[in-house]
Amino acid sequence: MMRIGLCGLGYWGKNLFRTLSSNPNIELAAVADANPQTRERLAASHPTLKLFPDAMDLIADPDIDAVVIATPVSFHYPQAKAALDRGKHVLVEKPMCTTSAEADDLIARAKLHGLTLMTDHTFLFHPAVRKLGELVRSGALGQISYFDSQRINLGLFQPDVNVLWDLAPHDLSIIDYLFGEEPVHVEASGYCHVNPGSPDIAYLTFHYPNSMVAHLNLSWMSPVKVRRIAVGGSDKMVVWDDLDRDEPLKIYDSGITAQPRQDREMILPSYRIGDVTSPRLAGNEPLVDVIEHFRKVILGEAAPISDGHRGRRVLRTLERAQAALDLSLGQVQAAMPADHYTIAAE
């Protein structure tokens, strides 16, 4: 049985713990977490589990075949590097690391040692995203013209990421999964209401070579939580509302029809409105599939869905978006009057 070690028992780490424990083909053999109370509780309830205060010690343990890294982002690179160098397969949380250069290095090491390197973009295992993938790849939607995402809520402000790095990886991994292309042009704007230099609202536009435009509206400042992605094609359009319990995915047999007009320069298209279908989405909890998929990829039984290259492409686009955002923030700062408002600490 494959012996796996888990680094980090924070919010997402707890889900990984539960999921790794319930997979009958995996032995969750060790856990590393810096918090002594977390380790004490685990020692009581799981007396046979190896516990480490330092993830590097877990990684060094020769009993472990593979590691799952769910520590803060800045630790991803050194821990993944150490694990690969010690011959262990790696599943690392998103974002994969902090720079695409780090990602390049990890990919090279995994290749050198013949090891599996995966990024945990859990959404790619979500039944709605799989269905979207089928619809895009089968051509059912026709030529794709836009991807529009609204991902807003009252956000949990975090010390080490801004709203871009917190929320955009979800959309960027889904775009990469659906279309497999990197944008040719990136635009961004945003605002830092709380911490100067750290946007809590960001608007992003990505232009793709196939003429698709993608737009992300990301916010930590919305009283209403929205998780809504629309994908428009020349034949059909799809809206995925992740918070709709009953009909999360709707396929609209609607579109724009362009007719030739010889008598005028412009095309005045008409639109067509047809049925709406909400397919039944069945499937496991996505994280259960992520873990089983990781196991199968290690054993050579499956091709990786979310490998290091995908993680690196997402990172590279995040870096470009951050640069565009920095440019915009600087221009706005220059244009603003000196005393403009932020939500200051009282």
Added chain:
Amino acid sequence: MMRIGLCGLGYWGKNLFRTLSSNPNIELAAVADANPQTRERLAASHPTLKLFPDAMDLIADPDIDAVVIATPVSFHYPQAKAALDRGKHVLVEKPMCTTSAEADDLIARAKLHGLTLMTDHTFLFHPAVRKLGELVRSGALGQISYFDSQRINLGLFQPDVNVLWDLAPHDLSIIDYLFGEEPVHVEASGYCHVNPGSPDIAYLTFHYPNSMVAHLNLSWMSPVKVRRIAVGGSDKMVVWDDLDRDEPLKIYDSGITAQPRQDREMILPSYRIGDVTSPRLAGNEPLVDVIEHFRKVILGEAAPISDGHRGRRVLRTLERAQAALDLSLGQVQAAMPADHYTIAAE
């Protein structure tokens, strides 16, 4: 009784006709429309109405006290100018004209002749916008941090406007009404899926001196119609969904609370979630109020809510947004491969 002439009986002109006819203090004395069938039908049903094929002849008619201009945008300026020069009050459809220079000229003429010049930004008479105005001005929302609008549908492509000029005037007039400021910085991106050079999708970001950021997501390519504006303040947040029959306006007693943290550089705010209130919105059909307001402003009984200055500010921001959009479209064009896709006429 005030005698009013109506220029243009298209889609919106028909609504103006009905509204002007039903105001008991106004006599709708004349109508101009280029379509002979339209005039014939009117002659049959309204034998006492004066009919003109050419709006300029209606404007020249000495029996008319005031004109309402609902012709295509390019006619607004010459018709309004002629009317003002002949001593007639003017209510002109939005957008007021095609350039802010034209608007300046109309404002100057109205001032010179002591006449009323109003732009028909009907939404400013909508009960929800009035309520929003009360909430903003009373300080109930606290310091405003964002205005976020989604205005998307399967669009009626029009020969003389793009999606920006079709949809943005609504949001820009509402922003001007609520906050009375012009943006210090304007950003835009978009895409032309159907007609090169004429965007059918546009994303706009406006930065205001009071540190508010406004974002508009405009599209003629969405199978689902959305008309949703969110306004976020430091104390409360409001969402107006114009298509929600039952509770179009919701006030969220929710927000971000920033606490001082002396031990660290960053502010890690927490959020607060409270009750949601949906106030009863009562009132006339907005256009009925527009017309009655126009009458009262002419008689000096009311101060104008939507005067030429407001119309000009909206125009000026549209011009800046168009320039930002042109810049973005050019950059994307340059970055794109040569053979990229548009919805070509078949």
Added chain:
Amino acid sequence: MMRIGLCGLGYWGKNLFRTLSSNPNIELAAVADANPQTRERLAASHPTLKLFPDAMDLIADPDIDAVVIATPVSFHYPQAKAALDRGKHVLVEKPMCTTSAEADDLIARAKLHGLTLMTDHTFLFHPAVRKLGELVRSGALGQISYFDSQRINLGLFQPDVNVLWDLAPHDLSIIDYLFGEEPVHVEASGYCHVNPGSPDIAYLTFHYPNSMVAHLNLSWMSPVKVRRIAVGGSDKMVVWDDLDRDEPLKIYDSGITAQPRQDREMILPSYRIGDVTSPRLAGNEPLVDVIEHFRKVILGEAAPISDGHRGRRVLRTLERAQAALDLSLGQVQAAMPADHYTIAAE
């Protein structure tokens, strides 16, 4: 051209006036209304229209080929009878008259004189009801097991009808249209909160010979308006929400599957959940189709969809429901303490 007279210009009469006027194959030749102001306004705007204070005089006018009766319910029978006896076709508002005996008499007279007698159950011309009819008759839903309607709102209390006679005719005509059967057993309960003896809430259960059960929840006391009908079949189930602007009709490919169990007496069925489809519903305003249908039936070009027999069956079921309701109210009255509450006039 067929010359039609309209009796009654109340709430629904105004809609009939507009619809009759816009049908190019019909001449709306005369209108009767007891209100002198109504007649004066009409005389001004429609100088060629014949106007009568008394519907009986309109009915006696030899120039009229057919009459549409939209007067209060108690007038339906005498006016329809007079019209039929004078050789005029009749379209009468719902409910057709006040007793099924009256309906029998009208049906007999129409047959005797070879005239068209139709009841205006407008909902039968609604695109959603037509679609429901297709689904039921094609067998797409399988064996129908229930019809469940919620028809509640803050009601306009009316002097001459209770909530049963106000709201149930809609559902009963739809049931008659879909299934063409009368119930074998009728049950009812309700409550009179405002006027003793006149229920403002009614719950009705109808049992049909094909083993379908129909339930109606009718109320004038609900702050939220609901117009929702669910039809369940062994293969598919349908929900029609008449207030849902975007997807009023949803077809659920879901159901109950009963498997044989030889080892036990009971059947423990499992359920099956599949896709949801919302068909595009296109069509005219239903009343436009009602009027054109009436014209065609008179000319022998169409078979009547809502004839006197359907109107009579609806009436007969209403009578049985009223009797069941009376029985229940009496039993509750007897069981109640003497001083129980009603919303008394203050």
Added chain:
Amino acid sequence: MMRIGLCGLGYWGKNLFRTLSSNPNIELAAVADANPQTRERLAASHPTLKLFPDAMDLIADPDIDAVVIATPVSFHYPQAKAALDRGKHVLVEKPMCTTSAEADDLIARAKLHGLTLMTDHTFLFHPAVRKLGELVRSGALGQISYFDSQRINLGLFQPDVNVLWDLAPHDLSIIDYLFGEEPVHVEASGYCHVNPGSPDIAYLTFHYPNSMVAHLNLSWMSPVKVRRIAVGGSDKMVVWDDLDRDEPLKIYDSGITAQPRQDREMILPSYRIGDVTSPRLAGNEPLVDVIEHFRKVILGEAAPISDGHRGRRVLRTLERAQAALDLSLGQVQAAMPADHYTIAAE
């Protein structure tokens, strides 16, 4: 620390297990379950827990202070009786037992031995029901005129209960909690589509002495899950939609206003439509509160919210509803043609 034994580890028993385990003031000392595999799994993960195949042996264990009974309904009475007779406090799942006579006996035994006897009507600890209770008792709603519940879904058919006994206890316990009265008159109808004699759809009407009418629409045959309760008062009305994630409880400042009319016999009330408020509902998971409440009641630190008397009243109303349902089913059976349809095993 209080030592509690749990009888039954089925669907709800698992929730009780988790909740009992996480209460720091309670020791979950023993579990009884007839399934050997369930006991084996528990033995592995919880080596210190006492396990019994037979609940009666757990009940006889002198180490146990109190028992929670979550076995099938027919076992509730003998197990609760045995526990009370051995001096143990009892929390029993709903419905409390199978007849009100059994409930009377349990209440008498609990009184005789001075023990706590509670029924687990979990909904009474739900934040929405508590808020409803505040609104009703404070008089904020005015005089209550109706309680209307829709509780429908594709049902898990169960061998020992029909839809009435499965779903009505929720509503009946809430009504008892809100109003504390038993109905003066009970009416019921329903249908048995799957198993003769065992309704899968039931419509119930209860008349209360304060002139409130309550109606329950219960179904195992609906493709859409609905959990919606409306409570109407003379001043305000409330709708609780348990499946609405964002605003489950809405308070409508709307109602019926009856004005005196001296000139006529009938009262023609008008209606009033005001704001809608959705209060923030905060609180624990209800079952956590149930367990802590049970502990406090045993210690004399709290008065029981859901005691044996409440459980008995719910049972008594269920019995009356079943009798009314039987009466109706018999009458329908008699009226039906011989060969009418049921969903037969294929």
